[in-house]
Amino acid sequence: xxxxxxxxxxxxxxxxxxxxxxxxxxxxxxxxxxxxxxxxxxxxxxxxxxxxxxxxxxxxxxxxxxxxxxxxxxxxxxxxxxxxxxxxxxxxxxxxxxxxxxxxxxxxxxxxxxxxxxxxxxxxxxxxxxxxxxxxxxxxxxxxxxxxxxxxxxxxxxxxxxxxxxxxxxxxxxxxxxxxxxxxxxxxxxxxxxxxxxxxxxxxxxxxxxxxxxxxxxxxxxxxxxxxxxxxxxxxxxxxxxxxxxxxxxxxxxxxxxxxxxxxxxxxxxxxxxxxxxxxxxxxxxxxxxxxxxxxxxxxxxxxxxxxxxxxxxxxxxxxxxxxxxxxxxxxxxxxxxxxxxxxxxxxxxxxx
Numbered sequence: 001x002x003x004x005x006x007x008x009x010x011x012x013x014x015x016x017x018x019x020x021x022x023x024x025x026x027x028x029x030x031x032x033x034x035x036x037x038x039x040x041x042x043x044x045x046x047x048x049x050x051x052x053x054x055x056x057x058x059x060x061x062x063x064x065x066x067x068x069x070x071x072x073x074x075x076x077x078x079x080x081x082x083x084x085x086x087x088x089x090x091x092x093x094x095x096x097x098x099x100x101x102x103x104x105x106x107x108x109x110x111x112x113x114x115x116x117x118x119x120x121x122x123x124x125x126x127x128x129x130x131x132x133x134x135x136x137x138x139x140x141x142x143x144x145x146x147x148x149x150x151x152x153x154x155x156x157x158x159x160x161x162x163x164x165x166x167x168x169x170x171x172x173x174x175x176x177x178x179x180x181x182x183x184x185x186x187x188x189x190x191x192x193x194x195x196x197x198x199x200x201x202x203x204x205x206x207x208x209x210x211x212x213x214x215x216x217x218x219x220x221x222x223x224x225x226x227x228x229x230x231x232x233x234x235x236x237x238x239x240x241x242x243x244x245x246x247x248x249x250x251x252x253x254x255x256x257x258x259x260x261x262x263x264x265x266x267x268x269x270x271x272x273x274x275x276x277x278x279x280x281x282x283x284x285x286x287x288x289x290x291x292x293x294x295x296x297x298x299x300x301x302x303x304x305x306x307x308x309x310x311x312x313x314x315x316x317x318x319x320x321x322x323x324x325x326x327x328x329x330x331x332x333x334x335x336x337x338x339x340x341x342x343x344x345x346x347x348x349x350x351x352x353x
Contacts, residue, residue: 001342001349004033004082004101006073006092009040009062015108017236018127018149018260018337019088020048025152025338027052033080035073038062044235074098084345093117102348107144109257110134110279118142123348125341130278131257145344150337151263153329159244159269162321163313167201169305170246170270172239172261173253175209175230181252181275182215184298188252190222191302201305203228204246206239243268248308252293252301256280266290266328269321271308273301283332289324 005023010016019034026032033054040062049055056076060069077085077099085095085103090112096103102122107114110131116139118124124144126132132146169185177183182205192201205215205228212230219225234242243249249265251274259280265272266283272290274280284290291308293300311317330336 001084001345002031002033002080002082003084003086003342003345004035004077004080005086005088006035006095007037007088008060008091009038010036010045011040011042015088015106016042016045018108020045021150021152021334022338022341023053024048024050025334026342030342033082035076037069037073044237048236077101083349086341086345087121090114090117093120096120096122102345104345104348106147107131107135111255111257114138116141118144123344125344128258128279128282130282133278134257147337147340147344148332149258149260149263150332150334151260151267152334153267153325156240156264156267157242157244158325159246159321162247162317164247165200167248167309167312168246169201169203169248169250170206170243170265171203171250171252172206172264173251174207175205175211175215177211177215179253179255181254181295182211183218184252184275184296184301185250186215186218186222186224186228187298188301188305189224189228191299192305193224193227195302195306196309199227201227201309203250205230206232206234208233239264240268243270246270247312248273248305250301250305251275251280252295253277253280254295259283262290263328263332266325267332269325271312271321273304273308275301289328 023032023034027050035056037058037060039059058069058072082101085101087105104123105121106125108127119142125147126144127149129146132144173180189203219228249270249272251259251262253275256277256279262272262280262283274292275295276292291304293304
């Protein structure tokens with residue numbers, strides 16, 4: 001099958017890294033092209049493509065009215081003659097009338113600005129049931145299919161030892177506390193310190209963003225600046241190699257359509273703690289694959305961290321984590337994601353398009 005993925009930019013983010021993984025997995029059995037419209041490209045992601053993937057970088061300036069890059073995109077699509085064109089942003093709908101192949105769309109999160117354009121795609125996919133519910137609540141005429149995100153379990157180093165002190169916590173996402181809730185974790189760390197004593201629990205934040213100054217000042221205000229670090233943006237290779245050195249991954253999001261880093265934490269053999277938002281709760285299956293706390297409640301977050309610290313000292317804890325990882329792999333491995341997309345493409349190709 002000849003598959004073309006379309007995306008405007010290739011910055012560090014869940015949708016972009018996911019797309020690279022999907023393209024690599026699909027390229028094992030199919031002819032896969034990836035067209036990146038804009039010039040904002042992260043080199044670590046661009047260099048992660050399998051040699052069988054055909055990436056094309058059009059170099060458009062974001063927001064540019066210059067029609068030439070779009071004309072190049074159309075000419076290229078006509079030359080490739082794909083069986084399916086998979087868009088990862090809604091605005092590619094303008095290509096629909098110009099293309100001889102079905103144009104489909106993945107919606108990567110909740111709360112995105114959507115209009116009836118979504119219904120004009122030949123098919124739409126959501127990364128979780130939570131995203132599907134959100135889309136259908138706002139666009140009742142749209143009935144997207146769910147294809148869960150996935151990760152490459154084999155690429156993530158596994159944790160070997162549990163019950164160590166100091167207990168190391170990691171949070172991985174862009175620094176945008178109004179969405180990702182890093183401030184909740186900082187306030188929870190203060191409460192944990194009051195119970196266990198300073199220095200017994202340490203927190204690392206991996207990611208960059210507009211909330212850096214706010215969060216750093218909050219850490220000082222809560223007197224935990226010595227016990228939490230802001231490591232900045234790290235490559236996916238760094239994250240995959242180093243997750244195993246932590247004892248817990250916390251995702252305290254206020255809004256989260258899925259939560260790929262939660263799956264990555266489970267794949268590394270870490271216990272995970274998430275806010276009780278629909279996307280992360282879908283991943284942990286209500287408690288089968290992780291723990292949850294009441295969203296916005298830093299005291300509950302702290303209480304759950306303390307429980308996990310104690311639980312990790314049990315002699316059977318490693319075996320429990322191993323079982324969680326094995327089960328998660330059966331649901332969220334990237335090859336399953338890629339295969340499910342291909343199955344959906346084939347349904348479209350066999351229809352009356």
